[in-house]
Amino acid sequence: xxxxxxxxxxxxxxxxxxxxxxxxxxxxxxxxxxxxxxxxxxxxxxxxxxxxxxxxxxxxxxxxxxxxxxxxxxxxxxxxxxxxxxxxxxxxxxxxxxxxxxxxxxxxxxxxxxxxxxxxxxxxxxxxxxxxxxxxxxxxxxxxxxxxxxxxxxxxxxxxxxxxxxxxxxxxxxxxxxxxxxxxxxxxxxxxx
Amino acid sequence: xxxxxxxxxxxxxxxxxxxxxxxxxxxxxxxxx
Numbered sequence: 001x002x003x004x005x006x007x008x009x010x011x012x013x014x015x016x017x018x019x020x021x022x023x024x025x026x027x028x029x030x031x032x033x034x035x036x037x038x039x040x041x042x043x044x045x046x047x048x049x050x051x052x053x054x055x056x057x058x059x060x061x062x063x064x065x066x067x068x069x070x071x072x073x074x075x076x077x078x079x080x081x082x083x084x085x086x087x088x089x090x091x092x093x094x095x096x097x098x099x100x101x102x103x104x105x106x107x108x109x110x111x112x113x114x115x116x117x118x119x120x121x122x123x124x125x126x127x128x129x130x131x132x133x134x135x136x137x138x139x140x141x142x143x144x145x146x147x148x149x150x151x152x153x154x155x156x157x158x159x160x161x162x163x164x165x166x167x168x169x170x171x172x173x174x175x176x177x178x179x180x181x182x183x184x185x186x187x188x189x190x191x192x193x
Numbered sequence: 194x195x196x197x198x199x200x201x202x203x204x205x206x207x208x209x210x211x212x213x214x215x216x217x218x219x220x221x222x223x224x225x226x
Contacts, residue, residue, distance in 0.1 A: 035220075
């Protein structure tokens with residue numbers, strides 16, 4: 001989405017210290033989105049959050065559940081309103097709205113997981129970043145990861161792909177691979193309400 | 194294999210975050226399991 005600056009995955013919501021994927025304790029897998037409030041609103045992100053997953057069935061584990069972790073009273077109120085709106089069209093949703101305690105960054109190999117799984121794209125992109133932290137924090141990596149995961153209209157636009165994909169410096173062939181995946185979710189009608 | 198152009202990448206490389214001006218960006222956190 002325009003306005004998203006950085007995405008990182010990690011763990012939060014629990015009480016254990018320094019969780020890892022193998023020792024996640026009572027935490028949940030989460031994504032942290034840094035965004036420019038001049039371009040994107042919290043309500044926009046909440047709309048994408050509810051459009052992007054289906055919490056109609058209660059999660060079987062704490063690790064995988066639906067939750068909004070708010071930082072302010074304004075965010076809590078906005079999340080509550082968004083949950084109410086979503087439930088009007090879908091029925092009861094098992095989404096928790098709770099205060100953020102601390103976000104623990106996940107291991108490097110979890111960051112931009114979809115991008116890493118596309119070996120041709122990853123092999124061209126990764127050398128442009130000086131280290132793993134820069135890769136994790138890269139706006140371009142966030143864009144590529146989302147497009148390769150099949151997002152388009154739900155979290156961006158075809159126009160955004162055409163505007164930004166050439167900026168990545170990837171070869172034409174690899175750009176075409178990205179284009180083939182961007183929007184796949186919408187095309188097959190999954191996860192879109 | 195064609196090598197990526199570092200100058201082009203820089204246009205989409207974070208951080209535009211200005212940590213001295215925290216009001217310039219916000220953070221949202223979600224679990225979507």
